[in-house]
Amino acid sequence: xxxxxxxxxxxxxxxxxxxxKILVAVVYMLVIFLARELVGLSLALVFLAGAVAxxxxxxxxxxxxxxxxxxxxxxxxxxxxxFITSGDTLFALxxxxxxxxxxxxxxxxxxxxxxxxxxxxxLGFTTSPVDLADGIEGPLTPxxxxxxxxxxxxxxxxxxxxxIPILVAEKDRIVRAQTARGADFESGNPLTRMxxxxxxxxxxxxxxxxxAEDLATAMESRCYHGKEGRTRVKTLQPALRDWAAVAAxxxxxxxxxxxxxxx
Amino acid sequence: MPIVLEHVTLxxxxxxxxxxxxxxxxxxxxxxxxxxxxxxxxxxGKSTLVLLMAGLLAATSGRVTVxxxxxxxxxxxxxxxxxxxxxxxxxxxxxxADTVAEDVGFxxxxxxxxxxxxxxxxxxxxxxxxxxxxxYGHRSPFELSGGQMRRVAIAGVMATxxxxxxxxxxxxxxxxxxxxxxxxxxxxxxxxxxxxxxxSHDMDDIASLADRVLVLRDGGxxxxxxxxxxxxxxxxxxxxxxxxPHAARFAARLSACGIxxxxxxxxxxxxxxxxxxxxxxxxxxxxx
Numbered sequence: 317x318x319x320x321x322x323x324x325x326x327x328x329x330x331x332x333x334x335x336x337k338i339l340v341a342v343v344y345m346l347v348i349f350l351a352r353e354l355v356g357l358s359l360a361l362v363f364l365a366g367a368v369a370x371x372x373x374x375x376x377x378x379x380x381x382x383x384x385x386x387x388x389x390x391x392x393x394x395x396x397x398x399f400i401t402s403g404d405t406l407f408a409l410x411x412x413x414x415x416x417x418x419x420x421x422x423x424x425x426x427x428x429x430x431x432x433x434x435x436x437x438x439l440g441f442t443t444s445p446v447d448l449a450d451g452i453e454g455p456l457t458p459x460x461x462x463x464x465x466x467x468x469x470x471x472x473x474x475x476x477x478x479x480i481p482i483l484v485a486e487k488d489r490i491v492r493a494q495t496a497r498g499a500d501f502e503s504g505n506p507l508t509r510m511x512x513x514x515x516x517x518x519x520x521x522x523x524x525x526x527x528a529e530d531l532a533t534a535m536e537s538r539c540y541h542g543k544e545g546r547t548r549v550k551t552l553q554p555a556l557r558d559w560a561a562v563a564a565x566x567x568x569x570x571x572x573x574x575x576x577x578x579x
Numbered sequence: 580m581p582i583v584l585e586h587v588t589l590x591x592x593x594x595x596x597x598x599x600x601x602x603x604x605x606x607x608x609x610x611x612x613x614x615x616x617x618x619x620x621x622x623x624g625k626s627t628l629v630l631l632m633a634g635l636l637a638a639t640s641g642r643v644t645v646x647x648x649x650x651x652x653x654x655x656x657x658x659x660x661x662x663x664x665x666x667x668x669x670x671x672x673x674x675x676a677d678t679v680a681e682d683v684g685f686x687x688x689x690x691x692x693x694x695x696x697x698x699x700x701x702x703x704x705x706x707x708x709x710x711x712x713x714x715y716g717h718r719s720p721f722e723l724s725g726g727q728m729r730r731v732a733i734a735g736v737m738a739t740x741x742x743x744x745x746x747x748x749x750x751x752x753x754x755x756x757x758x759x760x761x762x763x764x765x766x767x768x769x770x771x772x773x774x775x776x777x778x779s780h781d782m783d784d785i786a787s788l789a790d791r792v793l794v795l796r797d798g799g800x801x802x803x804x805x806x807x808x809x810x811x812x813x814x815x816x817x818x819x820x821x822x823x824p825h826a827a828r829f830a831a832r833l834s835a836c837g838i839x840x841x842x843x844x845x846x847x848x849x850x851x852x853x854x855x856x857x858x859x860x861x862x863x864x865x866x867x
Contacts, residue, residue, distance in 0.1 A: 492635055493673040496665040498689035498739055515685060518675035 321381060323441040327372030328557050330442045334451025336558040340565050341439045347565070348428050350572040357427055363568050364431050373441045381437045382430075389426050389433075396422035449474035450552065467543035475531070483524060490519045581743050581774050582609035582632055587641035589627055589798075600639070601627040603798035609743075609776060614769045616789030616806070617778045620820050624798035625778045629747050632776060634659040645743070661690060664741035668748045670732035671725070679705070679723075679731050680716035686739040704738040705731075707771075708764055726757030730764060743774045750784055762788060786810065786824040786845035794821065806845040826850040 329337070344363070351357040368378065402417030443451065449470045456466035491501065494515045501512050584607040590600035602624045609615050619625050630636040631643055634656035646662055648655040667673070676682035680701055687697035702712045708730040715723070720731050729749070736744070749765065750758045765788055769775050779785050785792055785806065792809040794802040796819050802809045810816070810827040817823075823831075823845075830844045830853075840857060844850035 489667065490673055492630075493665075493667045493670065494685075496633055496635060496660060496663075496667075497673075497686040497735060498660050499685070500689060515673075515675045519673050523672060 321437075321440045322444045323373055323377065324444075325372045325442075327370060327442065329367065329371040329438070331555075331557065332442075332561065333552050333554045333558045334443055334447040335454035335552060336554055336561060337439065337443060338448070338451045339455050340561050341435050343565060343569070344435055345432055347569050347572060348431050350569070350576060351428075352424075352576060356572050356575045357424065359568055359571055360431060361427070363564065364434060366564070367438055368434070371438050371442050373438065378434065378437060378441070381441070382433055385429075385433050389429050392429060393422045393426045396425045445477035446474060449477065450548075450550070454552065467546075479524075479527065482527065483520065486523050487516065487520055490516050490523075581611055581646050582607070582776070583642075583644045584608075584631070585642045585644075587631065587638045587643055589631060589636060590639045599797045599799075601798055602631065602638075604641070605795075605798070605800055607793065607800065607803070609774060612769075612772055612774055614775045614788060614790045615777070616785035616792045617776065617795065618780070618782065618785055618792065618821060619795030619801070623795040625795055626747060627798075628795065629665065629745050629776070629778060632743075633663050633665040633745055635665070661739055662741055663743045663745060664736040664739060666733055666736050666744065666746040666749055668751060670736070670749075671720075671728035674720040674728065674732055674735075677719060678717050679710070679720050680712060682720050683731065683735045683738050686735060690739055700738045700740065701734075703740075704734040707737055707768065708734040709760075710734065724757070725753055726760040729753065729757065729761060733761075733764065737768075742772075743776070744768065745776045747778045748780065749777060750779065750781060758784075782810070782822050782824040783826075783846075786826070794819075807842060810845045811842070 344360075348360050351360050368375075397414060397418050398412065400418040400421045401413055401415045403420075404416045405413050406416055406419065407414040439448075452473060453466050453470035456464055456469060460466050495501070499512060499515055501509070501516075504512070584605055587602055587605045588600050589602040590596070594601075605624075605628070617625050617628065627636065631638060631650075632645065634643075634645065634650050637651060637656070643650040645659055648658065650656050650659065674682050676685065683704055684697050684701045687700040692700060701716075705712045705715065710727065710730055715727075715731070720728060723731065733746075733749070746765070750761050753761065762784060765775060765777070769788075775788075777785070777789065789806060791804065792802070792806050793800065794809060794816070801819065802812060802815075806824075810823045813823050813827065813831055822828075826844045826847045826849065830840050830842075830850055833840055838857070840850065840853040842853075844853055
């Protein structure tokens with residue numbers, strides 16, 4: 317859900333080195349699970365609020381991007397509320413009991429989910445697809461010695477992202493052509509509609525293969541042969557703000573660790 | 580009168596309102612059995628015009644009527660799909676079925692014809708594009724040559740028995756043999772009474788096939804007339820970045836050298852005839 321919703325703007329978060337941004341986001345999402353009590357969770361939320369403020373993303377836009385996951389969050393809340401029974405019973409209806417333990421577990425779980433969603437959304441909003449692919453290659457590079465094809469993964473990602481608009485245009489063209497031949501994509505029961513997709517899907521797949529083959533030929537004819545010896549047009553250079561973000565995350569992490577060990 | 584456009588303007592939603600619309604106050608009549616060639620460079624509104632005529636887009640203002648039905652109404656646009664066949668660029672990219680017969684039968688089946696009627700429509704359409712059902716019907720469309728694939732795709736459009744055929748760059752990307760196949764096919768279809776509208780970048784194709792030529796510029800009509808009339812305006816056409824057929828260019832060169840061939844010849848045949856008659860006019864004495 318974070319992909320392809322890039323919101324062009326000029327903010328500290330936009331300017332961050334994508335490698336650092338991705339790393340910080342991933343580590344943050346792991347660190348959230350260290351927070352077990354109110355203080356820790358509040359610290360994590362403060363960190364997130366700081367990131368939102370530094371992103372320059374309008375709050376309305378951010379809220380809209382969370383709309384598709386609301387149902388999931390509500391469902392999680394209810395499940396936790398109903399199925400976790402510990403502490404005092406606050407409210408009982410037959411065999412259904414709502415306990416203080418269930419309530420706090422539900423609150424914690426939904427807050428965690430919320431922070432997870434907001435941080436991924438932020439990453440997607442502030443990082444262009446190209447930067448995202450670049451940023452993924454860096455952190456993956458150390459794993460190359462274990463056989464992780466870091467360069468290939470990032471190249472595949474950027475190509476896949478680049479092809480989305482092309483394939484959408486291609487789909488529109490095919491739908492138009494088949495519509496002109498009398499195809500009907502708008503009426504009928506789900507089964508007939510599913511059947512109506514075939515005359516679009518087959519040509520679309522063929523065109524995707526054609527595009528892929530053309531691109532492969534074009535890349536090879538320009539001497540692309542994988543990562544070895546390739547230099548970058550845009551060399552990524554960590555700036556002060558990147559280290560500041562890392563420092564803030566380090567402080568948050570140590571605070572959470574301390575909070576956990578101190579009873 | 581199959582296609583009538585009256586002051587049609589189309590502006591794509593969300594485009595810059597200060598720029599000229601994709602189609603700008605265009606009025607045009609395409610008569611029954613006419614072969615209209617449409618030229619103009621990229622962005623001049625050719626493809627939009629094609630979509631308007633086929634009822635796949637509704638005009639922002641103005642009126643498009645096809646066979647008397649006003650296309651402002653959705654139901655009219657839907658009904659039009661039987662009367663107007665449209666062949667988009669690279670139509671072979673829309674082929675999808677396992678066999679030629681099945682692919683060509685897609686349109687008739689979608690329009691709700693019975694199996695028997697559909698089969699007859701397929702047979703008929705394949706015969707029209709010179710790809711007999713008994714020879715090619717059971718073959719996979721993907722193992723045919725480029726020109727054959729395109730003819731099958733055109734048959735797929737013809738299978739709904741339209742009386743107007745609109746083609747967007749029907750010869751693009753084919754080898755000379757393929758181009759000749761398609762050109763011959765279009766000429767044959769037109770001779771049988773089909774109204775044809777063809778968008779093309781190739782002035783020689785336009786000159787040899789079309790009865791009338793429409794030149795579009797910035798969404799509006801720049802010139803409209805017979806090929807000879809339109810291609811006589813060589814300098815103007817060149818100014819807006821368009822070429823003229825080879826024959827017309829050659830005729831212009833000749834007249835610049837003082838050899839008057841008598842008007843603009845847009846096809847090699849017409850030019851050859853003019854040159855031959857010129858030679859007779861000069862009389863045999865010159866040769867001695």
